[in-house]
Amino acid sequence: MFLTATLPLLLMQQAPAGDIDWDKEFGVEEVERDPVTGEIPVEPYTKSNANAGATPFNSDAMAAHFGGRDGIERIADRFTDLNFADPRIGGIFAGHDEVRFRRTIFEQFCYILNAGCDYTGRDMQSSHAGLGSRKADLNAIVENLQQAMREENVPFAAQNRFLSKLAPMSGDVIER
Amino acid sequence: MKTALYPLAASLTVCSLGFMPVALAAKEKASDQQSIEQTGAPSVPFDEYNAKLLLTNAISAIDGASGGGISNWATIAGRQETRGIGVQAHVTAVLLPDYFYQSHGLAVGIADRVEFSYARQNFDTQDVGAALGIGQGYKLNQDIVGAKVRLVGDVVYGDALVPQVSVGAQYKRSLDGAVASAVGAAHDQGVDFTLSATKLFLSHSILVNTTARLTKANQNGLLGFGSVADDSYELQFEGALAYQFSRRFVVGSEFRSKPDNLGLGEDDWFDLFAAYAPTDNFTLTAAYADLGSIATFTGQRGAFLQAQVAF
Numbered sequence: 001m002f003l004t005a006t007l008p009l010l011l012m013q014q015a016p017a018g019d020i021d022w023d024k025e026f027g028v029e030e031v032e033r034d035p036v037t038g039e040i041p042v043e044p045y046t047k048s049n050a051n052a053g054a055t056p057f058n059s060d061a062m063a064a065h066f067g068g069r070d071g072i073e074r075i076a077d078r079f080t081d082l083n084f085a086d087p088r089i090g091g092i093f094a095g096h097d098e099v100r101f102r103r104t105i106f107e108q109f110c111y112i113l114n115a116g117c118d119y120t121g122r123d124m125q126s127s128h129a130g131l132g133s134r135k136a137d138l139n140a141i142v143e144n145l146q147q148a149m150r151e152e153n154v155p156f157a158a159q160n161r162f163l164s165k166l167a168p169m170s171g172d173v174i175e176r
Numbered sequence: 177m178k179t180a181l182y183p184l185a186a187s188l189t190v191c192s193l194g195f196m197p198v199a200l201a202a203k204e205k206a207s208d209q210q211s212i213e214q215t216g217a218p219s220v221p222f223d224e225y226n227a228k229l230l231l232t233n234a235i236s237a238i239d240g241a242s243g244g245g246i247s248n249w250a251t252i253a254g255r256q257e258t259r260g261i262g263v264q265a266h267v268t269a270v271l272l273p274d275y276f277y278q279s280h281g282l283a284v285g286i287a288d289r290v291e292f293s294y295a296r297q298n299f300d301t302q303d304v305g306a307a308l309g310i311g312q313g314y315k316l317n318q319d320i321v322g323a324k325v326r327l328v329g330d331v332v333y334g335d336a337l338v339p340q341v342s343v344g345a346q347y348k349r350s351l352d353g354a355v356a357s358a359v360g361a362a363h364d365q366g367v368d369f370t371l372s373a374t375k376l377f378l379s380h381s382i383l384v385n386t387t388a389r390l391t392k393a394n395q396n397g398l399l400g401f402g403s404v405a406d407d408s409y410e411l412q413f414e415g416a417l418a419y420q421f422s423r424r425f426v427v428g429s430e431f432r433s434k435p436d437n438l439g440l441g442e443d444d445w446f447d448l449f450a451a452y453a454p455t456d457n458f459t460l461t462a463a464y465a466d467l468g469s470i471a472t473f474t475g476q477r478g479a480f481l482q483a484q485v486a487f
Contacts, residue, residue: 088225136226136257156422157381164378170333
């Protein structure tokens with residue numbers, strides 16, 4: 001009976017006008033990418049190589065295994081592409097600034113591999129905070145990095161040596 | 177007029193309600209595609225990913241637990257991480273000069289935390305059976321049920337100096353109690369306790385495992401447990417050292433010390449193994465195993481072969 005009485009009301013509902021700016025209605029501010037870097041600005045933080053979460057290798061040998069700075073850049077690019085296209089972890093990367101990720105991950109790799117870069121990104125804990133990453137997500141990321149390194153013909157022992165710098169960061173990355 | 181409107185209104189509403197889910201679905205699809213354009217992620221339905229890294233579930237030890245071929249490791253069976261239940265099943269054969277050993281079993285790993293395992297061991301004495309007077313081709317059989325819990329650490333991640341540590345217990349029941357007591361064993365069943373630490377040292381691609389085992393077992397339990405003269409638990413050591421050549425290929429060596437309760441000159445075990453994963457779910461292991469003296473027949477060295485499926 002109640003349903004029958006409310007049906008006309010349902011029918012009489014008007015669709016909202018099409019020209020409403022919903023972002024304005026809900027107070028959503030548009031984020032402007034930096035015209036020079038193409039990155040979305042982030043909250044200010046202290047930049048330091050210590051944020052990379054690992055000490056760099058001492059010699060040039062590792063950088064050589066990775067094809068120098070150019071090789072590291074190709075690996076970081078490929079790693080970024082694989083991660084953002086990976087359905088296993090797509091949910092984690094979906095809300096990320098791909099431009100900024102591509103740059104900071106290259107800097108981090110280049111710094112740790114002692115190829116003459118400084119890392120300007122945030123530290124591992126705050127850059128992974130709230131992502132809700134699990135160990136299996138980390139496994140997927142490791143597999144993507146292994147694929148990127150394999151495609152650049154990095155010897156497996158050198159791949160593992162690099163991973164030995166990254167593996168101890170798991171405590172800052174895994175949240176559940 | 178009103179009575180005429182109501183049925184019309186009702187039917188229209190029903191119609192519109194009927195279409196609404198379709199409309200919503202279409203809208204959802206559209207927004208999905210939009211987000212795909214933004215993120216570049218393919219439109220594969222999201223099925224929570226929960227798999228371990230290759231080979232980190234190890235192979236199946238002859239006692240049925242996840243480990244090397246002859247040693248127990250701190251690893252948890254099955255290929256599932258913290259949000260799933262993994263399973264691995266294996267068939268093992270060891271071809272020795274005077275014996276043929278075969279075992280098979282199943283191990284379940286829950287949330288990469290707890291492991292339950294079962295193994296059945298069949299040990300064909302071939303001609304030795306006749307020589308010992310128990311019958312030509314007499315088979316010694318044993319059932320093993322095990323449980324293992326990961327206490328701390330991770331075999332791959334975390335501090336390089338903090339290994340994955342697990343404790344375990346294995347209940348072993350020999351199905352040939354008469355033979356066991358004939359050779360002087362005190363019991364036909366027993367429980368082993370293990371404490372294992374395993375770590376893959378990525379900087380050198382080397383995996384190290386150490387296990388302490390409290391046991392009374394004679395030849396792993398196939399010849400019973402303890403002896404009339406010595407029925408106390410003994411602390412034994414198991415070790416493994418392996419080099420990772422690729423994600424799918426590992427070569428290594430194992431050691432397992434054993435008590436000699438029966439005074440038959442029971443030896444420690446060694447092996448050299450190669451494990452290969454042709455697919456993510458399949459692991460093949462071949463080893464050269466030196467099992468020393470078994471029931472006074474010395475020089476038992478031969479091939480260890482195992483096929484394992486894991487999910």
